[in-house]
Amino acid sequence: MVDYRREGNVAILTVNNPPVNAISTRVKDGIYECISRAKNDTKVSVIVIHGHGKHFIAGADIHGFSGQRESSKVVATLPEVIAFMEASNKPIVAAIHGTALGGGLEIAMGCHYRIATKSARVGQPEVLIGILPGAGGTQRLPRLCGLGPALDLISTGRHIKAPQALKLGIIDKIVSDDILKEGIAFAKAVIDKPLNGRRISTLPVKDAENAEQLISAANASVRKRQRGMMAPIWNIKAVAESIKLPFDEAMEKEAEYFTVLVTSSQARALQYAFFSERLAPKWEVPGVASYNTVKPMNIKTAAVIGAGTMGTGIAMALLNARIPVTLVEQNKQFLEKGVKMIQDLYAGSVRLGKLTADQAKYLLSNLKTSLSYDDLSTVDCVIEAVYENMALKKEIFAKLDNACKPSAVLCSNTSSLDIDEIASATKRPDKVIGTHFFVPAYYMRLLENVRGKLTSPETIATVQSLGVRIGKIPVVVGNCDSFVGNRMLGTYTSEAQFLLEEGALPHEVDSVIKDFGIPIGAFEVSDLSGLDIGWRIRKERYEKLEKSGKKHDPNARFINGERFSPLGDTLCEKGRFGRKTGMGWYRYEKPGAKEPFIDAEITTLLEDYSKKHNITRRKISPQEIFERCFYPLINEGFKVLEDGIATRPEDIDVIWINGYGWPKYTGGPMYYANQIGLDKIYDTMCYYYEQHPTSSHWRPSALLRDLAKQQLPISQWGKQVASRL
Numbered sequence: 001m002v003d004y005r006r007e008g009n010v011a012i013l014t015v016n017n018p019p020v021n022a023i024s025t026r027v028k029d030g031i032y033e034c035i036s037r038a039k040n041d042t043k044v045s046v047i048v049i050h051g052h053g054k055h056f057i058a059g060a061d062i063h064g065f066s067g068q069r070e071s072s073k074v075v076a077t078l079p080e081v082i083a084f085m086e087a088s089n090k091p092i093v094a095a096i097h098g099t100a101l102g103g104g105l106e107i108a109m110g111c112h113y114r115i116a117t118k119s120a121r122v123g124q125p126e127v128l129i130g131i132l133p134g135a136g137g138t139q140r141l142p143r144l145c146g147l148g149p150a151l152d153l154i155s156t157g158r159h160i161k162a163p164q165a166l167k168l169g170i171i172d173k174i175v176s177d178d179i180l181k182e183g184i185a186f187a188k189a190v191i192d193k194p195l196n197g198r199r200i201s202t203l204p205v206k207d208a209e210n211a212e213q214l215i216s217a218a219n220a221s222v223r224k225r226q227r228g229m230m231a232p233i234w235n236i237k238a239v240a241e242s243i244k245l246p247f248d249e250a251m252e253k254e255a256e257y258f259t260v261l262v263t264s265s266q267a268r269a270l271q272y273a274f275f276s277e278r279l280a281p282k283w284e285v286p287g288v289a290s291y292n293t294v295k296p297m298n299i300k301t302a303a304v305i306g307a308g309t310m311g312t313g314i315a316m317a318l319l320n321a322r323i324p325v326t327l328v329e330q331n332k333q334f335l336e337k338g339v340k341m342i343q344d345l346y347a348g349s350v351r352l353g354k355l356t357a358d359q360a361k362y363l364l365s366n367l368k369t370s371l372s373y374d375d376l377s378t379v380d381c382v383i384e385a386v387y388e389n390m391a392l393k394k395e396i397f398a399k400l401d402n403a404c405k406p407s408a409v410l411c412s413n414t415s416s417l418d419i420d421e422i423a424s425a426t427k428r429p430d431k432v433i434g435t436h437f438f439v440p441a442y443y444m445r446l447l448e449n450v451r452g453k454l455t456s457p458e459t460i461a462t463v464q465s466l467g468v469r470i471g472k473i474p475v476v477v478g479n480c481d482s483f484v485g486n487r488m489l490g491t492y493t494s495e496a497q498f499l500l501e502e503g504a505l506p507h508e509v510d511s512v513i514k515d516f517g518i519p520i521g522a523f524e525v526s527d528l529s530g531l532d533i534g535w536r537i538r539k540e541r542y543e544k545l546e547k548s549g550k551k552h553d554p555n556a557r558f559i560n561g562e563r564f565s566p567l568g569d570t571l572c573e574k575g576r577f578g579r580k581t582g583m584g585w586y587r588y589e590k591p592g593a594k595e596p597f598i599d600a601e602i603t604t605l606l607e608d609y610s611k612k613h614n615i616t617r618r619k620i621s622p623q624e625i626f627e628r629c630f631y632p633l634i635n636e637g638f639k640v641l642e643d644g645i646a647t648r649p650e651d652i653d654v655i656w657i658n659g660y661g662w663p664k665y666t667g668g669p670m671y672y673a674n675q676i677g678l679d680k681i682y683d684t685m686c687y688y689y690e691q692h693p694t695s696s697h698w699r700p701s702a703l704l705r706d707l708a709k710q711q712l713p714i715s716q717w718g719k720q721v722a723s724r725l
């Protein structure tokens with residue numbers, strides 16, 4: 001785990017714990033033993049610590065915070081090992097490449113010098129997994145780089161690159177990529193330098209005079225950007241101790257606050273989410289194939305069909321990953337508008353300093369445009385991103401099938417339509433798959449990959465690997481109406497509207513949703529994305545119904561015996577499409593404005609509606625709003641598992657966290673269901689099903705019922721599936 005060797009008078013400690021050199025108990029013990037050995041070795045004058053493989057040390061082993069800890073051979077804790085390193089009279093140099101994160105940076109700060117390669121990144125991301133840098137990070141970082149930067153890094157968890165770390169004084173020098181050679185050379189040059197001033201714990205905190213202002217600014221930022229999360233608050237509190245107390249006493253406070261966080265349910269949920277996000281790309285389709293049995297195709301070039309918001313966003317996601325893209329439109333003006341959108345977004349990134357002008361120019365140089373499918377004969381992959389219309393999509397796929405080489409993968413960015421039907425327009429259904437991106441597609445991390453009946457494992461592997469390459473978290477799901485995310489969302493938006501019919505107002509429903517931690521309410525989000533999108537999809541369904549001989553009544557509150565709210569359609573008929581028209585479920589100062597205001601017209605519309613349908617409006621409690629919005633959603637997640645549409649509960653949680661703003665600190669809907677208690681959810685579902693028998697989303701899932709009866713957690717379902725593979 002930690003190798004020791006000596007080269008002349010330099011002791012070299014190599015941390016070797018693949019894949020990221022996480023600090024397990026054995027790594028911690030190994031470091032302690034190797035430092036002791038170097039301290040006692042009279043031939044050693046200086047020590048270098050570095051990491052084998054891709055990283056220096058990416059932090060403490062996250063498995064260790066909730067699972068069983070390995071027993072330790074040495075009694076010292078990680079903070080004690082770091083103190084032991086800092087106290088060494090022989091200089092210790094941390095030679096950093098890849099990442100020095102969390103406990104890795106804390107170890108580096110226990111060293112007397114830190115050098116790093118230019119591409120190395122450092123950070124204290126503990127807050128993101130619900131804990132704090134409990135091995136002295138909250139105390140050493142403000143001494144090293146100042147209170148302001150330390151508060152920022154520790155409360156946000158963001159990583160910074162070596163050049164910025166150098167500016168902040170976190171590292172001493174940027175060196176070439178031959179990190180070990182550089183480390184040894186640097187170590188030799190500092191052998192005789194005094195260590196006074198190199199032991200960070202003995203230094204004063206920089207910017208301490210501005211403490212009050214910096215701490216209140218950090219707290220204000222947390223209230224705005226990390227609402228509901230407890231870890232950022234405790235992280236700030238711990239850093240604040242650095243200016244109130246001497247180092248040793250502040251370390252005791254750090255340990256105390258660490259214990260509060262590490263035992264919290266938020267930390268458990270965030271750590272579960274961390275591993276779930278890493279599990280998602282490792283797809284498994286029981287009885288079919290899995291990521292480790294199939295090789296993906298290498299996608300060298302891609303095309304995107306449609307230069308609207310979705311198409312341009314997808315094109316940018318591909319361009320950002322250095323994949324050359326041909327953007328195709330049928331209309332020259334639309335195409336030019338789309339290209340301008342991309343150019344403007346890159347120009348914005350340059351203005352914000354996220355890209356250099358040269359980088360933006362390079363990315364744009366990989367963008368080709370075309371008005372003809374004839375230009376797609378050599379591309380490896382096409383992503384169609386036109387609006388949701390089955391006939392149009394089928395027409396496009398038939399054309400693509402003729403224009404593209406036989407090996408090309410054909411993807412549809414659909415959020416709800418039947419992939420099998422789209423694939424039926426081609427002679428290569430095995431190469432057709434849904435790739436459901438989220439808006440804005442260049443930014444949102446979720447990619448819901450929808451496999452059809454005939455989609456080949458190679459095609460699944462290809463889009464999963466492409467997803468990772470373009471920085472997404474790809475999740476494989478099965479083909480059903482609206483797939484996983486939107487299928488579950490459907491129950492939530494339906495219930496939200498039923499609540500309006502019965503007496504609630506949009507802002508009352510939205511505030512319960514936001515209090516739970518979802519950043520934007522159901523009605524706010526509907527106004528943001530545009531009510532007309534759902535309306536278009538519903539109109540397609542009404543047309544289908546009519547074709548099958550069932551007349552659709554625009555006032556109907558039931559479709560095929562199922563409760564339905566026509567309120568969304570009513571708003572659209574009045575031109576209330578949301579923010580873009582300045583009115584939707586809320587009113588806005590002008591079209592495109594962001595701030596929603598309660599609209600008296602909507603209140604009247606709802607009252608009239610209820611009267612017309614003989615519904616007695618009543619005050620609906622926040623608890624009822626919560627249960628009615630979220631329990632059917634959770635229940636639908638169980639049905640999705642039952643139906644084999646999702647393979648693992650973790651996949652559902654990843655979808656909801658990364659695509660729909662579900663608060664990560666609750667772990668996602670399936671994890672959260674366990675926290676509430678499956679029996680409680682089941683009983684509540686039964687209660688509401690009795691009250692609302694015409695809403696099938698209240699019918700409790702058989703899986704939920706079985707697990708609740710057997711008092712089993714949802715993770716047991718995952719295990720059952722895993723054992724069947």
Ligand SMILES: CCCCCCC/C=C/C(=O)SCCNC(=O)CCNC(=O)[C@H](O)C(C)(C)COP(=O)(O)OP(=O)(O)OC[C@H]1O[C@@H](n2cnc3c(N)ncnc32)[C@H](O)[C@@H]1OP(=O)(O)O
Pocket residue numbers: 019020022055058059060061062063077078079099101102103104125126129132133134135258275278279
């Ligand atoms: C008295 C006791 C006091 C103790 C105080 C201790 C205080 C210190 C706390 C910490 O250090 S908490 C950990 C802080 N570090 C992190 O949060 C880093 C997390 N990791 C990452 O951000 C990324 O993994 C990476 C290092 C940037 C690499 O990213 P990349 O995309 O290249 O790979 P991944 O797919 O993310 O990861 C690969 C592989 O490694 C596993 N892994 C990563 N980090 C850890 C970790 N810290 N612990 C355990 N495992 C880790 C990850 O799950 C992947 O595993 P597989 O999926 O391949 O099995």
